[in-house]
Amino acid sequence: MIIGFIIIGLIVLVDQFTKWLTVTYVGDQTIVIIKNFFNLVEHHNDGAGWSIFAGQWLFLILVTLVSLGFFIYLFKSISFKTKWVYSLAVSFMIGGTLGNFIDRIRLRYVIDFLQFTFGSYTFPTFNVADSALTVGVILFAIDIFFLEPKR
Structure with a gap:
């Protein structure tokens, strides 16, 4: 569990920095x-993401709190020895959620800064917290669909 706290802390620190x-x-x-x-x-x-629910600060705060509650519930069952992909996924999802939550509470918006362009299409700008959340969700799906049935 200590490893999970370290990962969460590093994600939040790198995101905010x-x-x-x-x-x-x-x-x-x-x-x-x-x-x-x-x-x-x-x-x-x-x-x-993609600026959906723009201006809906209170709704986004409530969704974030519910998500954090769910992720913390999942965090109680992490084990880097027996379920390392699951544990990494949950830690990444919590770290990413907290990184953006800090911005929402402090600023009422999230700071995004990474912008990629593919020809004439510009992908929505994102940040480290968004990346951690995305990686966490992908790892979570891999664990649920491929690793959990084998355990």
């Missing part, structure tokens, strides 16, 4: 990392 760097050094500019593919920008998202 990269957001601080973005606000401090990126601001209103676009920093091109790979031309026509990857930029750093500062985007304030007052919605959820």
Whole structure:
């Protein structure tokens, strides 16, 4: 369980630090990392993924609290010795949720900064917490569909 707490803490620290760097050094500019593919920008998202539920702060706070409650319930059964993919998944989902929750409470929006462009399509801007949540959900699905039946 200690490993889970360390992973959660690292995700939150890296997420908040990269957001601080973005606000401090990126601001209103676009920093091109790979031309026509990857930029750093500062985007304030007052919605959820793809800006759905934009402006629905209270609803998003409630959804986050319910999600955190569910993830904490799952966290009680983690074991990096016997269910390491499951444990990693739950830890990533909690870390990502907490990273964005801090922004929502503190700022009433989430700071996004990673922007990818594929031809004429610009993927919605995201952050480290979003990445951790996505990786956590993918690992969780892998565990549920492929590993859990074998245990």
